[in-house]
Amino acid sequence: MSGSTRARRAKNEEPDEARAADAPFGEQTLRMDRRTKNLTKRLRPGDIALIDHEDIDRIAAEALVAARPSAVLNAAASISGRYPNSGPEILVGAGIPLIDEVGEELFRIAREGERVRVEGNVLLRGEVPLAAGRLLDTETVLAAMDEARFGLSAQLETFVENTLEYLQKERELLLDGVGVPDIRTDLSDRHALVVVRGYHYREDLAALRPYIREFRPVLIGVDGGADAILEAGYKPGLIVGDMDSVSDKALTCGAEMVVHAYRDGKAPGLDRLHALGLDGVVFPATGTSEDIALLLADDKGAKLIVTVGTHTTLIEYLDKGRSGMASTFLTRQRVGGKLVDAKGVSRLYRSQISSGSLLLLIGAALVTLVAAVAVSPWAGAYGEVLRGYWDNFVFWLQGLFS
Secondary structure, X not given: OOHHHHHHHHHHHOOHHHHHHHHHHOOEEEEEOOOHHHHOOOOOOOOEEEEOOOOOOHHHHHXXXXXXXXXXXXXXXXXXXXXXXXXXXXXHXXXXXXXXXXXXXXXXXXXXXXXXXXXXXXXXXXXXXXXXXEEEOHHHHHHHXXXXXXXXXXXXXXXXXXXXXXXXXXXXXXXXXXXXXXXXXXXXXXXXXXXXXXXOHHHHHHHOHHHHHHHOOEEEXXXXXXXXXXXXXXXXXXXXXXXXXXOHHHHOOOOEEEEEEOOOOOOHHHHHHHHOOOOXXXXXXXXXXXXXXXXXXXXXXXXXXXXXXXXXXXXXXXXXXXXXXXXXXXXXXXXHHHEEEHHHHHHHOOOOOOHHHHHHHHHHHHHHHHHHHHHXXXXXXXXXXXXXXXXXXXXXXXXXXX
């Protein structure tokens, strides 16, 4: 029996989860987009994903893994050698075939939604090959990562140059807060929790539940971070960003909007708000949306700024894949005196009342209550009432099994 015959038979017999694993041997739907974050919104389990993403970063890889495609084809180099990006290792480790450097021509040849199949390192439409690339496996990815580590010194030099360039452009904003808009939300002397849908954001939000419950910080969602806040069961007070990766549900939840604009004042995200009947404050800046959220919280008097999913290390800055990440480095230096990462909060913060103390308090109260009843002149009456409650409970319990 041929591989294609087995795949067709399995496809008819197995659920969707199993089909995704068997998909490289059978026809699947092709989904394609040059922007990975846009593609993952419509990618379904078992689809074949076509992207154009040089140096696949960790966030993009995790989003692809969550969508469970049967294969990922990359028109660009998944590991260019500039620095050791972790995305390809995550994809390959999840058992998703990654075919590298299939070429940009495939975006013109292929059609969104058509049925295609992957055999080895080749994409076929029927029996016609559309493109071929390099199939990456764990061994080749690890070898490429080792080579890429030698490129870190050159990237560090570029990073420093970009940092100086950003400092020259945004000196007044960084040093004096010139250009930070006024907002309605009161942050003065309050805690601010800035959520970016980045590294380990779900785990960090879950770990911060006791902190959120006790201190009630202002929740600031950076683009898709607003959806992360809603998913965790909270409501954002502020949404900051260019509004391209946040859902309509989050935008219409009642939060105040701060639209990240280009330095010349153009704000494409404002058009989307207007289409929903909403309005927002415009914040022109050359940095990232993550940066302006931190600058906004600092300028408006937040006593403490806690971050979830933001970029904190040099590799994370480079993994973002843009020279502008130098702005995040400088922004963190600007607000560093009041900035705490979520992992630090979850490790250092403990509820002021421990579980042991709470149990001890309950036990002491029960002992006191029993002692008070025992010495009371109405102890006999209390005993009769309690026996009545107990008899009723036993009768109800017996009824459940009769």
